[in-house]
Amino acid sequence: MRVRALGGDPPRYTWPPQCEEASQQCFGPSATAQPCTASGATGDPHVSGAHNDKYDFKGRHNTIYNLLSAAYVTVNALFRHKDYKEAGPKHRLVKGSYMTEGYVAARTAAGRMVSIEYDAARAVLVKIGVNGTEPTAYKAPFSMTLDDVSVALEKRVVTIKTPDWIIGLSSKMNQGMVGAGTTCADGMCFLEAKMSPLVDVATLQVAPHGLIGQTYDGDGVGVIGKTDDYKTRDNTVTARASHTAVPALSPRAISFTL
Numbered sequence: 001m002r003v004r005a006l007g008g009d010p011p012r013y014t015w016p017p018q019c020e021e022a023s024q025q026c027f028g029p030s031a032t033a034q035p036c037t038a039s040g041a042t043g044d045p046h047v048s049g050a051h052n053d054k055y056d057f058k059g060r061h062n063t064i065y066n067l068l069s070a071a072y073v074t075v076n077a078l079f080r081h082k083d084y085k086e087a088g089p090k091h092r093l094v095k096g097s098y099m100t101e102g103y104v105a106a107r108t109a110a111g112r113m114v115s116i117e118y119d120a121a122r123a124v125l126v127k128i129g130v131n132g133t134e135p136t137a138y139k140a141p142f143s144m145t146l147d148d149v150s151v152a153l154e155k156r157v158v159t160i161k162t163p164d165w166i167i168g169l170s171s172k173m174n175q176g177m178v179g180a181g182t183t184c185a186d187g188m189c190f191l192e193a194k195m196s197p198l199v200d201v202a203t204l205q206v207a208p209h210g211l212i213g214q215t216y217d218g219d220g221v222g223v224i225g226k227t228d229d230y231k232t233r234d235n236t237v238t239a240r241a242s243h244t245a246v247p248a249l250s251p252r253a254i255s256f257t258l
Helices: 017-022
Strands: 003-005 039-042 046-048 054-056 063-070 073-085 093-107 113-119 125-130 136-139 142-146 149-154 157-161 165-173 189-197 235-237
Touching: 063 165, 063 189, 073 165, 073 189, 093 157, 093 165, 113 149, 113 157, 125 142, 125 149, 136 142
Parallel strands: 003 136, 093 235
Antiparallel strands: 039 046, 039 189, 046 054, 063 073, 073 093, 093 113, 093 189, 113 125, 125 136, 142 149, 149 157, 157 165, 165 189
């Protein structure tokens, strides 16, 4: 695997005040859509949607699911079942799941296909391929722009910007992971994903799909789905909220309307 480190500082992204209030973990530059419509999946995946939709999703072990499928961009993530102990005096055991790797495919205005891969276990590296070439690993701090698609990696966060979407993939650590070592490389880390449209979703040529993308349905109604119950005394098993979710065919599967 080739590893490259490019000079220069990654671009600094800022969000308008309403976005910062809605989610302190939003990524990317100021969105034009008002109010802020950032969504994402965090922790033992807890999903927040476009209209404050809330639900949890466990998924099948070692399976890739689509988070967002829209015109010219798609976001997939690898889900793995993991046991962890909660912080606090009881250290309750939770049999849950986490996202561990993220895959983004985007088509530029010039028709070039860009693939971005980010593994939470290798938080300082992002892999990028163009037009089906073998991905090259780039080390943080890193940034590049290909036509109208930009990628930046800084402080364990990959930010991908297209004309219509801003997407963030970040590596987080859970020191309570059972059977893990003491570092990300030893299994202590997991992936979180954030995304937000940069345009009015109603003007897009195709409605977004995917576990998170489906919440951009334009109805203005936040749907509260099934969530995990952590009230048990000794241990708990997280639930699979979206029973009909279909796994992606492969990490680099391209599933968007051209």
